[in-house]
Amino acid sequence: MKKEIIDKLIPLTDEERKLVDGRKEINRVLYMDSSKNVINSKKLLEQGKLIAIRPHTRFVRFPPHVHDYIEVVYMCCGSTTHIINGDEIILKEGELLFLTGSATQEILPAGERDIAVNFIILPQFFDRTLAMLTNEETPIKSFLIDCLKSEQPSTPYLYFKVSDVLPIQNLVENLVWNLIYKEPNKRLINQNTMGLLFLLLLNYTERLEYKNKDDELVINVLRYIEENYAGGSLTELAEELHYEFAHLSREIKVRTGKTYTRLVQERRLSQAEFLIKNSNLKIAEIAGQIGYDNISYFHRIFNKAYGMSPKKYRDRCRNQA
Numbered sequence: 001m002k003k004e005i006i007d008k009l010i011p012l013t014d015e016e017r018k019l020v021d022g023r024k025e026i027n028r029v030l031y032m033d034s035s036k037n038v039i040n041s042k043k044l045l046e047q048g049k050l051i052a053i054r055p056h057t058r059f060v061r062f063p064p065h066v067h068d069y070i071e072v073v074y075m076c077c078g079s080t081t082h083i084i085n086g087d088e089i090i091l092k093e094g095e096l097l098f099l100t101g102s103a104t105q106e107i108l109p110a111g112e113r114d115i116a117v118n119f120i121i122l123p124q125f126f127d128r129t130l131a132m133l134t135n136e137e138t139p140i141k142s143f144l145i146d147c148l149k150s151e152q153p154s155t156p157y158l159y160f161k162v163s164d165v166l167p168i169q170n171l172v173e174n175l176v177w178n179l180i181y182k183e184p185n186k187r188l189i190n191q192n193t194m195g196l197l198f199l200l201l202l203n204y205t206e207r208l209e210y211k212n213k214d215d216e217l218v219i220n221v222l223r224y225i226e227e228n229y230a231g232g233s234l235t236e237l238a239e240e241l242h243y244e245f246a247h248l249s250r251e252i253k254v255r256t257g258k259t260y261t262r263l264v265q266e267r268r269l270s271q272a273e274f275l276i277k278n279s280n281l282k283i284a285e286i287a288g289q290i291g292y293d294n295i296s297y298f299h300r301i302f303n304k305a306y307g308m309s310p311k312k313y314r315d316r317c318r319n320q321a
Contacts, residue, residue, distance in 0.1 A: 001076045001077065001169075001173060001176075002173065002177075005076070005173070005176055005177065005180065006076060006077060006115060009055045009076060009115050009117065010112070010113075010115060013055065015027055015030065015057055016057060016058055016059055019057075019058075019060050020059060024060075025060065025061075025063075026060055026062060031043055031044070031065075032065075037063065037064060037065040037066065038065065038066055038067070038068055039065055039066070039067045039068070040068055041067070041068050041069040041122060044120045045069075045120055045122070050121065050122045050124060050125035050187070051120065051121045051122070051125050051179065051187075051190060052119075052120045052179065053117050053118065053119055053120070053175075053176060053179035053180060054117070054118050054120065055115065055116070055117055055118075056073070056080065056107070056110065056115070056116035056117065056118055058109070058110040058111065058112060058114060059109055059110070059111075059112075060109055061106070061107065061108055061109050062105070062106060062107040063106060064083075064104050064105065064106045065104070065105060065106075066101060066102060066103065066104055066105070067099065067101050067103075067105075068101055069101060069120055069121060069122055069123075070098070070099065070100060070101065070121045070122070070123060070125075070126070071099040071105075071118055071119065071120060071121070072096065072097070072098050072099070072118070072119035072121060073091060073096070073097040073116055073117070073118055073119075074095075074096055074097075074117050074119070074176070075091045075092055075093050075094065075095050075115075075116050076093065076115040076116060076176075077093050077113060077114070077115050078093065078110070078113045078114030078115060078116075079091060079093070079110075079114055080107060080108070080110045080114055080116050081107070081108040082105060082106070082108075083105070083106040083107075083108075084099065084103050084104065084105050084156060084157050085103060085104050085156050085157075087157075089159055089209075091116065092161075093163055094162065094163025094164070094169060095159070095160065095161055095162065095163055096158075096159075096160040096162060096172070096201075097157060097158070097160075098157060098158040098159075098160075099156070099157050100155075100156050100157065102156055103156035103157050104156075117176055119175070119179075125191060125194070126145075127191075128188070128191035128194070128195055129194050129195040129198050131195075132192070132195035132196075132198075132199065155215050159208065159209040160201055160204065160207050161207045161209055162201070162204055162207050165200070165204060165207075167200055168197065168200050168201065168204070171196055171197045172197065174193055175190060175193050175194065175197070178190055178193075205219060205223055214255055217241070217255060218256060220241060221237065221241075221252055221255075221256070221260070221263075222256075222263070224237050224240065225260075225263055225264055225267050226267065229264055229267040229268050229271065229291065230268070230289065230291035231291060232264070234248065234249060234260045234261075237260070248260075264291075265301065268290040268291055268292070269290075269301065269305050269306075271289075271290050272287070272290050272302060272310070273306065273313070275289070275290075276310055276313055276314045276317070277313075277314070277317045283295075283299075283310045283311060283314075286310070298310075
């Protein structure tokens with residue numbers, strides 16, 4: 001993080017001066033409307049805005065609370081300790097923490113050089129991100145987006161250890177700069193930057209940290225399918241994850257609502273649809289590339305999924321271009 005940004009964030013706020021002078025707890029009026037422990041976006045966002053940024057308040061414990069918005073915490077320097085649904089996370093410099101509105105968060109006191117920024121984001125801000133991600137649907141992408149967009153996500157937070165990934169650090173720094181200095185007419189730029197950030201994070205799901213073993217299993221299964229949809233197998237996956245075959249098959253169905261075969265088929269068809277729209281490969285070549293040697297079977301399942309043959313789908317896409 002540039003020194004200029006750190007220098008902008010490190011001075012004490014009015015609230016922090018009062019804490020240093022002896023106040024023992026947060027000023028709830030700044031964050032909440034009532035005795036309920038819900039941080040209100042209207043307290044932190046200007047009217048009409050979908051995103052804002054504020055430095056994390058140091059020197060005080062934030063009691064357990066939830067948000068009526070999506071919060072993204074970025075650690076500029078130092079560290080902060082978060083307790084989220086009972087899981088302790090020590091967020092270190094350069095790391096990112098995405099919190100859904102339903103996540104119960106407690107934050108332990110931070111020191112003067114523990115500088116974090118909180119992005120306050122309304123869910124509709126991510127509409128642009130979704131539009132950028134719709135060219136090719138993948139199970140892992142759907143899982144992560146559902147975590148952010150769903151009112152009752154299975155995963156309350158996403159913790160990315162990406163401090164050494166320079167492109168991600170650059171994108172976050174751009175977001176912080178634009179929002180701190182309130183550059184005019186930057187909504188679309190900020191939304192596109194968030195979209196690019198998310199596209200990069202999709203390539204670093206191995207940097208996702210999990211305390212919940214169920215979530216870890218899901219992401220490992222989806223990551224395997226993403227990387228091996230054309231030629232992988234449940235047997236190979238079970239060996240990699242050290243699961244008994246039948247037990248893993250049941251767990252996948254329970255955790256995702258779909259069978260392994262269904263997840264693979266969806267991933268293959270999404271890749272087929274992408275190639276049909278964006279390449280000049282022959283349909284038979286596409287079928288073979290995504291793992292189907294039986295062309296008739298590929299035609300049958302594609303027609304069932306998209307309501308027309310692959311050739312008609314390509315013709316329609318080209319006529320609409």
